[in-house]
Amino acid sequence: MKRERGCRQRVFRVRCQWEEIMRLRAMAKVNLGLDVVRKREDGYHDVRMVMQTIKMYDLLEITPRKAKGISLTTNLPYIPTDERNLVYKAAKLLMDEFQVDSGVRMQLHKFIPVAAGMAGGSSDAAAAMVGINQIFQLGLSEKQLMERGVLIGADVPYCVLRGTALAEGIGEILTPLPQLPFCYILIGKPGISVSTKTAYENLKLESIGNHPDIDGMVAAIEEQDLDGVIRRMENVFEPGIVRQYPVIGQIKTLMEENGAEKAMMSGSGPTVFGIFKDRKTLKQAYDRLIRSQLARNVFATQVFHTRRR
Ligand SMILES: C[C@](O)(CO)[C@H](O)COP(=O)(O)OP(=O)(O)OC[C@H]1O[C@@H](n2ccc(N)nc2=O)[C@H](O)[C@@H]1O
Ligand SMILES: Nc1ncnc2c1ncn2[C@@H]1O[C@H](COP(=O)(O)OP(=O)(O)OP(=O)(O)O)[C@@H](O)[C@H]1O
Numbered sequence: 001m002k003r004e005r006g007c008r009q010r011v012f013r014v015r016c017q018w019e020e021i022m023r024l025r026a027m028a029k030v031n032l033g034l035d036v037v038r039k040r041e042d043g044y045h046d047v048r049m050v051m052q053t054i055k056m057y058d059l060l061e062i063t064p065r066k067a068k069g070i071s072l073t074t075n076l077p078y079i080p081t082d083e084r085n086l087v088y089k090a091a092k093l094l095m096d097e098f099q100v101d102s103g104v105r106m107q108l109h110k111f112i113p114v115a116a117g118m119a120g121g122s123s124d125a126a127a128a129m130v131g132i133n134q135i136f137q138l139g140l141s142e143k144q145l146m147e148r149g150v151l152i153g154a155d156v157p158y159c160v161l162r163g164t165a166l167a168e169g170i171g172e173i174l175t176p177l178p179q180l181p182f183c184y185i186l187i188g189k190p191g192i193s194v195s196t197k198t199a200y201e202n203l204k205l206e207s208i209g210n211h212p213d214i215d216g217m218v219a220a221i222e223e224q225d226l227d228g229v230i231r232r233m234e235n236v237f238e239p240g241i242v243r244q245y246p247v248i249g250q251i252k253t254l255m256e257e258n259g260a261e262k263a264m265m266s267g268s269g270p271t272v273f274g275i276f277k278d279r280k281t282l283k284q285a286y287d288r289l290i291r292s293q294l295a296r297n298v299f300a301t302q303v304f305h306t307r308r309r
Contacts, residue, residue, distance in 0.1 A: 022062045067103050
């Protein structure tokens with residue numbers, strides 16, 4: 001009798017879910033600080049990074065369906081929609097593990113620039129994991145989702161967590177930090193793509209002189225000292241990638257000459273983000289960056305403070 005009731009409840013909950021389209025926001029990140037500490041035996045690198053979610057996102061819609069399998073569509077024709085897409089991979093990983101015997105239709109609306117150093121694909125994967133976990137009531141905790149996320153990519157666990165965080169290991173050892181004090185962010189991505197793998201391969205660890213002061217940045221965040229954070233912003237990938245693509249340096253200079261407290265490359269590039277304290281200066285720099293035609297994608301936004309999806 002007890003088992004029957006449990007079973008009926010489960011079917012009822014699932015039936016409710018058939019009606020629903022789940023919409024999730026997959027937020028972009030910037031790296032306020034990025035240090036690479038050493039190369040590991042598995043080919044990956046140990047890093048120390050301060051991560052920050054910004055108000056810029058892709059939208060992922062998931063609709064459960066009775067037929068088994070995953071179908072995925074996106075608004076960008078050049079993004080794969082099969083196993084090569086991180087959304088597909090993430091959904092499949094969970095659905096296979098839990099032997100889900102129905103399926104999902106997923107629509108991905110991309111707004112985060114692709115191959116930009118803003119964790120677009122990783123964030124989409126994290127959203128897919130959160131969505132699949134909820135729709136099929138898999139009961140996985142955030143920590144369990146993050147453990148599975150790293151199998152998809154090093155940035156995925158952080159994209160599950162979001163907010164301001166210290167990322168260590170290959171990016172999967174995460175310490176949530178207090179929110180960064182409010183500031184505006186200007187994004188400028190030139191019309192080039194940088195492969196993350198190649199960026200790590202080309203990085204000469206022995207030629208990094210002074211490593212970024214990640215501990216000092218964490219302390220500044222704990223003290224809510226935005227200037228202290230800005231003073232310590234540094235990315236070890238930046239010098240090499242800027243040498244290769246001078247346009248990145250030009251975008252940085254333009255932002256800093258137009259009121260950015262500091263401008264820096266995010267991740268392995270090529271996106272540059274600038275930190276602004278007031279909206280008017282942000283707007284002026286935005287207009288100048290558009291007019292300069294240095295960047296293909298220009299976006300004015302702010303840090304994102306809530307962890308709600
Ligand atoms: C540069 C950052 O964006 C900073 O947040 C991340 O470290 C990159 O994370 P990601 O794009 O999720 O990286 P993955 O998709 O897991 O790895 C892509 C490639 O980057 C290299 N890689 C990545 C992360 C890491 N800690 N060490 C590495 O050496 C590996 O060669 C790997 O084959
Ligand atoms: N959902 C997805 N969105 C964007 N790109 C995807 C996706 N799934 C797979 N890809 C492929 O992954 C590559 C990198 O895309 P992505 O936008 O995630 O890079 P990124 O912003 O540099 O990520 P990161 O900052 O984590 O290194 C692209 O070449 C793209 O074809």
